[in-house]
Amino acid sequence: MFETARLKLTAWYLVIIMAISLLFSVAIYLNIRNEFRRFERISEVIQIDENRFVVPLRQFPEPPKIDATMIQGARIRVITALGILNAVILILAGTAGYFLAGRTLKPIREMVEEQNRFISDASHELRTPLTALKSTLEVHLRDKNLTLPDAKKVLEESVTDVNTLQSLSDSLLTLAQYQKPNGQTPMESLEIPVLVQYAIKQVNPLAQKKNIVIKKHLENIHVSGIRHSLVDLLVILLDNAIKYSNPNGTVTITAKKNDKNIILSVKDEGVGISKKDLPFIFDRFYRADSARTKSVKDGYGLGLAIAKKIVDLHQGTLRVKSTSGKGSIFTVTFSA
Ligand code: ADP
Secondary structure (H helix, E strand, O other): OHHHHHHHHHHHHHHHHHHHHHHHHHHHHHHHHHHHHHHHHHHHHHHHHOOOOOOOHHHOOOOOOOOHHHHHHHHHHHHHHHHHHHHHHHHHHHHHHHHHHHHHHHHHHHHHHHHHHHHHHHHHHHHHHHHHHHHHHHHHHHOOOOOHHHHHHHHHHHHHHHHHHHHHHHHHHHHHHHHOOOOOOOOEEEEHHHHHHHHHHHHHHHHHHOOOEEEEEEOOOEEEEOHHHHHHHHHHHHHHHHHOOOOOOEEEEEEEEOOOEEEEEEEEOOOOOOOOOHHHOOOOOOOOHHHHOOOOOOOOOOHHHHHHHHHHHOOOEEEEEEEOOOEEEEEEEEEO
16 A cells, blocks of 8 residues: 555656656757757858958858758757756656655554554454453353342453453543644643642552552652643552552652753552563553463553653653562653
8 A cells, every 4th residue: 555655656756857857858958949040040141141241251260160960960969968867867756756755655654554553452452351251241141040149240240341441441542642643732830749649649549458658759840741641640650659569568759850850750669570571561552471460450551651652742751760579660751
């Protein structure tokens, strides 16, 4: 598909360039032809009037003899030179056009490929739990001895599965929103401690469940950004820090500013991330072994992919340092 589009675009570039080149060639040729005609006329006048001058022209230095054959020869040479020039332009423009068409279409091709990957990843992630849910329900529907308490239990489990699927589809929607270029999003000046407060409110139930303390070291700084996106970013980082911490642990959130940057970090003392997993944790649907083997599935590997998109949207950087078994620190840097 893209090869055909590339060839079509090249053809259009060629049509435009060749039309301009041919127009110039015709203009040059017409000009030169007029000049030849002028020479022809001058040489005729010289031959007719030679004997009528008081001082015969012969006494002047001999003027160049221009005859019809010379002019015809010159005309053929000009036409050949213009033809060769146009052929060279055709070859050069064809090659350059093909190269430029490839470059023009590259970002579009990458975007379409990325979207296709996203759709196939998303449908794969949705299909697996849906198939499992469907077969569980079918098996129980066929069971003639199914008691009411059993049926209630199955329904309760199914509701839990549906809730997980709902949160997966919500995350997919959020990611898709950050995926498309959304032009100029209006940024506002936001107080970091207020954003942190909003985020902590959302993750508090989980922290309390695991008896985890969230410590704050926050300077009263402002950041330019989109409120709900920055709260989402903090929720993702805090939620992960709590999820991957051992019970009774501590999570620390810090915000400070230097001359150039605003630095936000979320630190935990949890399971950490192995060296092998570190390069991939920001990829969509990537889950480290430690997360995959958990008995309860509490994530789909979308959080950090969303976090990365949010940071990119704010032209910041997101880095991680982690030691397996000791904990992790995620650092976001925005320019001040
Ligand atoms: P998930 O929903 O699985 O947490 P994320 O995209 O948020 O997805 O994280 C991707 C993977 O990175 C996780 O599966 C986990 O293995 C690892 N990870 C993220 N944050 C932490 C953390 N604070 N401590 C340990 N591992 C983490």
